[in-house]
Amino acid sequence: xxxxxxxxxxxxxxxxxxxxxxxxxxxxxxxxxxxxxxxxxxxxxxxxxxxxxxxxxxxxxxxxxxxxxxxxxxxxxxxxxxxxxxxxxxxxxxxxxxxxxxxxxxxxxxxxxxxxxxxxxxxxxxxxxxxxxxxxxxxxxxxxxxxxxxxxxxxxxxxxxxxxxxxxxxxxxxxxxxxxxxxxxxxxxxxxxxxxxxxxxxxxxxxxxxxxxxxxxxxxxxxxxxxxxxxxxxxxxxxxxxxxxxxxxxxxxxxxxxxxxxxxxxxxxxxxxxxxxxxxxxxxxxxxxxxxxxxxxxxxxxxxxxxxxxxxxxxxxxxxxxxxxxxxxxxxxxxxxxxxxxxxxxxxxxxxxxxxxxxxxxxxxxxxxxxxxxxxxxxxxxxxxxxxxxxxxxxxxxxxxxxxxxxxxxxxxxxxxxxxxxxxxxxxxxxxxxxxxxxxxxxxxxxxxxxxxxxxxxxxxxxxxxxxxxxxxxxxxx
Numbered sequence: 001x002x003x004x005x006x007x008x009x010x011x012x013x014x015x016x017x018x019x020x021x022x023x024x025x026x027x028x029x030x031x032x033x034x035x036x037x038x039x040x041x042x043x044x045x046x047x048x049x050x051x052x053x054x055x056x057x058x059x060x061x062x063x064x065x066x067x068x069x070x071x072x073x074x075x076x077x078x079x080x081x082x083x084x085x086x087x088x089x090x091x092x093x094x095x096x097x098x099x100x101x102x103x104x105x106x107x108x109x110x111x112x113x114x115x116x117x118x119x120x121x122x123x124x125x126x127x128x129x130x131x132x133x134x135x136x137x138x139x140x141x142x143x144x145x146x147x148x149x150x151x152x153x154x155x156x157x158x159x160x161x162x163x164x165x166x167x168x169x170x171x172x173x174x175x176x177x178x179x180x181x182x183x184x185x186x187x188x189x190x191x192x193x194x195x196x197x198x199x200x201x202x203x204x205x206x207x208x209x210x211x212x213x214x215x216x217x218x219x220x221x222x223x224x225x226x227x228x229x230x231x232x233x234x235x236x237x238x239x240x241x242x243x244x245x246x247x248x249x250x251x252x253x254x255x256x257x258x259x260x261x262x263x264x265x266x267x268x269x270x271x272x273x274x275x276x277x278x279x280x281x282x283x284x285x286x287x288x289x290x291x292x293x294x295x296x297x298x299x300x301x302x303x304x305x306x307x308x309x310x311x312x313x314x315x316x317x318x319x320x321x322x323x324x325x326x327x328x329x330x331x332x333x334x335x336x337x338x339x340x341x342x343x344x345x346x347x348x349x350x351x352x353x354x355x356x357x358x359x360x361x362x363x364x365x366x367x368x369x370x371x372x373x374x375x376x377x378x379x380x381x382x383x384x385x386x387x388x389x390x391x392x393x394x395x396x397x398x399x400x401x402x403x404x405x406x407x408x409x410x411x412x413x414x415x416x417x418x419x420x421x422x423x424x425x426x427x428x429x430x431x432x433x434x435x436x437x438x439x440x441x442x443x444x445x446x447x448x449x450x451x452x453x454x455x456x457x458x459x460x461x462x463x464x465x466x467x468x469x470x471x472x473x474x475x476x477x478x
Contacts, residue, residue: 026051027150027391028134030108032098032318034061034084036373037155037359040380041387042087043453049391052091053134053147057113059084059095062178064373065448066461068222068414070181072188072230073473077178079460082453092132097317098156099144103324103345103352108147109138116143151354153383154343155376158313158333158360167289172309175219184308188227189477191305192235195242202245207303209246212294214286215310216252217259218413221269223308224250224278225416234473249279251296256282258421260370261411265421268436272415313371319361325352334363339403341383356383369406378406412444420444 027050031038034056042054061082069075084093096110124142138144160176162168173187174180188211195205211227213220227248236243250257250273256266257273257280273280285297293303315333326336326344335357336344342351344365359376369375382404389401410424420440424433435443445465452458 028053028148029151029153029387030055030147030149031153031155032056032108033155033157033359033361034058035155035157035359036061036064036376037157037380038153039082039084039453040377041153041155041384042084042091044381044384044388046388046391047087047090050387052087053094053149054084054091055094055096055098055108055110055147056084057095057097058177059093060178061453062176063448063452063457064176065222065412065451067175067178067181068219068226070178071175071184071223072226073185073234073475074226074229074468075461075464077182079457079464080181081178082457086454092134094135094145094147096145099318100321101152101154101318101324103355106149106152106354108149108152109144110135110147111144149354151387152356154318154335154355154357154361155359155380156316156318156361157376158316158319158371160309161312161314162309163311165286165288167294168286168309171289171291171294172214172307175223175308175310184306186477187306188230189475192239192242193477194305195245196239205242206245206247207292208305209242210249210302210304211247211306211308212249212251212302212304213308213310214251215308215312216250216254216257216280216282217310217312218411219310220250220252220308221257222414223310224248224273225414228276228278228416230473234475237472238475247279248277249281249302251281251284251286253285254282258413261413261421261423262425262434265423265434265436269413269415269421272417272419276416313360316361325355328363334361336365337362339364339367340386340401341379341404358383364404372411374409375406379404412440412447414441414444 029045029050029052031041031052031054034054038054038056039061045052063080066075066080070077070080094110095114096112098108098110100109125137135145135147138146160174173184175184191208195208213224231243231246258266258269270280284299287295287297289307293301294307296302313333315331319335320332322335324346326346328334328336337357338344338351341356341358341362342353343355343357344351358379360371386401407428408426410422410427412420412422414420418441419437422435422440422443424431449458449461452461
């Protein structure tokens, strides 16, 4: 592949620099996705030896454990994102979706994720006009472009699972991206402003202020906890009459919330929510969702002002489109890899040494792992170490290394009112055990503070926590 070097063009107004392909030497590494897996590789890969290209529909990384706090104003949005562009122009970045992969010819077909250009005199490009000189147009389709690779990392993650319940995509909110958190926060404030109008009845106010969450995993539980704190602090202070009408309902098809946690911690969280007035409706099934209401098998019609849906993961369309690689038969959500995270091909069953899959888009053969951020992050570090060893000329064991082994560091969940639960009963190293209450909350906050990636966010996160503790959350809606 081609190594990117700087060139300078003399113009009438002076000199202008741009990046053009010049010298040969570097192998091209393409990373698909900017989540916990893709962004970690982007950060740690040896950019001086690899020609790195990242393709992702988002030009940022979400620090997902803090999204629930963003959704109620505990944190501001930019404190929980890291820009991909921090590493450009050393790295080439395309805001695009990868539509298909040609494993035989090492080609990717990509579709821009930006809005199309619609000037009156615009004409489709006939030849490639890529400023990075890395992509080429797809023959017969001016809206798509193609890339080639030497090594490929598939870290596209997964989509929100709806179980094909009618109306969920149209009328529910998800909580997987910072844009979701922004929409949720705006809707919560809108519900209270609507309910504050003198032109509606108390019956309609109660419908508007009925907040429903479907999914009793960590995301649903933490959002319920953050929403509870918000309602009982800032909302109670500024909308005292309306705050008394607000209700939080948490639905799940399972018999217990937080199914991946120790049973004692599940019981603690359940008791905590019941004391705080959060309705836990386990073993409940949503049949369909319409605007402002959903139909539950066990309850009938339920009105809501906000519905947050967090019920697991569905396959990414790219993974669904792949036929050349082995996939998990039951879910079709993940590509099967060997224990060094190379994708297994369907025709031969052999691993492709040039293609890796990590995170929610991957499944190690005979070794199921939880779909969590720490799994994706550890896999990314493992792949990065292998790629860096490869490009630096290591051979044998130094290059291939030992098989990937997941080191469980424990699980955390916030349950409201400055309390949390910490489960280390399955931890791979260190003391095993569990913790609840304020001590667990301190561990929860310190863990997420230390895991924030940039120095900027290591400053912003505690500053926003402190400011909101002193002055309260901002209730402006814009």
